Amino acid sequence: MKLLAFAASSSSKSINKNLATYAASLVSGATVEILDINDYEMPLFSQDKEEVLGQPDAAKAFYAKLGQADAIIISFAEHNGSYTAAYKNLFDWTSRIDQKLFQNKPMVLLATSPGPGGANTVLTAATGSAPYFAGDVKASLSVPSFYDNFDNEKQEISNLAILDQLKSAIAQLG
Numbered sequence: 001m002k003l004l005a006f007a008a009s010s011s012s013k014s015i016n017k018n019l020a021t022y023a024a025s026l027v028s029g030a031t032v033e034i035l036d037i038n039d040y041e042m043p044l045f046s047q048d049k050e051e052v053l054g055q056p057d058a059a060k061a062f063y064a065k066l067g068q069a070d071a072i073i074i075s076f077a078e079h080n081g082s083y084t085a086a087y088k089n090l091f092d093w094t095s096r097i098d099q100k101l102f103q104n105k106p107m108v109l110l111a112t113s114p115g116p117g118g119a120n121t122v123l124t125a126a127t128g129s130a131p132y133f134a135g136d137v138k139a140s141l142s143v144p145s146f147y148d149n150f151d152n153e154k155q156e157i158s159n160l161a162i163l164d165q166l167k168s169a170i171a172q173l174g
């Protein structure tokens, strides 16, 4: 199985990237690619810029990456209750190539934050809207209070109850 995993964050120290990477490591037998959305940076989307730029190569490349995967794990960072601007920009540009950008791929959606809310607001939005974008969400999980529940040295979930939930979610990918 070709598994694509990434954080919907442009932070070089992204805790969601840590979580997505760890979650991907739990999928036995998968060939894992960890994508960095910074490699797909584009101007701030507007219809005016779209008239000038058309479909940027970065959006085409991201769309192709999604298409080549057998399964996808995304971990969402939450900024002010919503997507990070970096992810939303990539999402908007790519949705103009194909509104069904997730291409019916089985997905596990995750989210985490340092606070007790665990970025659950953005996760709920992403999960609820995924069907409109042909995302086949098999499971979703918010990890609250990241630094209490993830061992940064070992790069693994330290809370056994959350680890169980994560393993159950990942198992849904088949």
Ligand SMILES: Cc1cc2nc3c(=O)[nH]c(=O)nc-3n(C[C@H](O)[C@H](O)[C@H](O)COP(=O)(O)O)c2cc1C
Binding pocket: 007, 009, 010, 011, 013, 014, 015, 016, 017, 076, 077, 078, 079, 080, 081, 082, 112, 113, 114, 115, 117, 118, 119
């Ligand atoms: C502009 C901004 C807004 C934020 N808003 C939220 C929020 O609404 N909910 C939340 O749980 N954390 C919020 N945070 C804290 C982030 O969860 C935290 O920075 C986290 O590390 C982001 O994930 P990342 O490291 O994967 O980028 C915010 C951080 C920033 C910089």
